[in-house]
Amino acid sequence: MTTPPSSQFGQSLTGTWAVWALVMGIVALKVFAARATGSVGALTALTDSIMDLLALGLVAGAGRTMQTLASDARIRRLKGSMVMAAGAFMALVCLARIIQPVPLSGGFWGPGAALAIIGLTLGLAWLRGRAAAARPSGVRGEVRDQSIAELAAAGVLALGLVAGVLLGAPALDAAAGLILAIWMVWGGWALIRTADDTTHAGAPTLVPGTPPVRRGPWG
Template identity: 35%
Template sequence: MADDDSSQVQAKARAAVFDVTRLSVGIAVALIALKAFALGASGSMSLMASLADSALDLVGSLAVFFAVRWAAAPPDDTHRFGHGKGEPMAALVQAGLVFASAVFIGWEAVARMLTPTPVTGGWIGVAVMLVAIGLTALLVWRQNRAIAASGSLAVAGDRAHYAADLAANVVVLIGVVSGAFLNAPGLDAAAGLIVMVWLAWGAAGLLRQSADQLLDRAAPLEVQNAVVAAVMSDDRIRGVHRLRTRMAGTAVQAQMHVDLDPDLSLKAAHDIVEAAEARVRAALPGAEVILHADPASVTTATGPWAEPAR
């Protein structure tokens, strides 16, 4: 019954992730069309920067769209641990795209600061940016809900990017207003530089998160504690040690040794271990856990459970 409940939770989480990735692609396409129209009407540097960012948003959103579906595929003969690492791979691609966008935007902003270009069609630019802010805010809200349901790293990376875009769009709006209505095109170029810095900062955080998963960094401490708590809820398990964890997309993969009464039969020890693994899967849907039974008298001096194997 617990495994059935866990499967239902996973199915709902996948549905939420699939829905929000479709929305992300759709909004990226809409924003590209709107910003391209506004750029043609205004010639704003900050709008050009925002358009370039939206174009890369589309590439990143498409990468996430396909990555979360591939990551959700069950293990097969060539991927015995599943496909969960597809999510950090997509996040890594996003980080690279955002860095490339930041470099391009910075280059163009400096050129515009050295050779200011008047901004025209201010009202069109303002209207488009207000629509962009509204659509981006809607997407970030939906992504927050999907992350709460699934914990998806790929969606979290997409959300981080669009959350940065939300603030960047406000900066772009300021740049358009200053260039079109305040006769200060240099401020418009400066707004492009602010967008560049914001994107580079967000990309650095995304790169760190995706690298942690690809390099098998241990799961967060609260996840480790949840795994241990689920295992230790059976009084017949006297202790745990040699805990190893890593994240594969949204799922935790854990291995550990458990201390049992040395006089238990093999069948009894097996049943205790199987029940403990089921509790972990129930507490952390999608978890893959392998427990090894040790006689307690042999392992009393192994040290704290968080200590890595030697």
């Protein structure tokens, strides 16, 4: 599993408007891609981002109250449960679309939005890398692994949209969504499994004001 950046690195990104502009831009593009094409892969990716934003709200709320290991563990379990439930639901939706494909629409708008998502994700990776440049090599490696995982997810979304819209194979778009849904379930389970990890050696770092770390079956 990909190890997340440390809390110190996360704090260095707190209040960075450029980072949050990119994050919200990625979410907006996922909304556009899902609406323009009817892509279940884009909808799954959007659901993943919404779960991240909800978790960010929980972390920010916890930051304004007493921070204890018990409250941190509760947040991990809550986020993990939400992500697993959302991932399982989207997996069923994607399986239904694989069995009974629904043609996608939107022309080049959907794939174009997916390429834009990759571009913004690259920009986000660059900002994170720049912020971590002065950190120890271990932290830089963690940031690199996180960026690779996010780019992999964006690439899966783009391939699904290209196959579904331009190649007329909506079942492949649903398959891409299924991959992302499995990633969500895997990441949610990782949060629950490591909820009581007091060292956080195997658990995603929860930092107020920063995008939650993505976890997946790769890395």
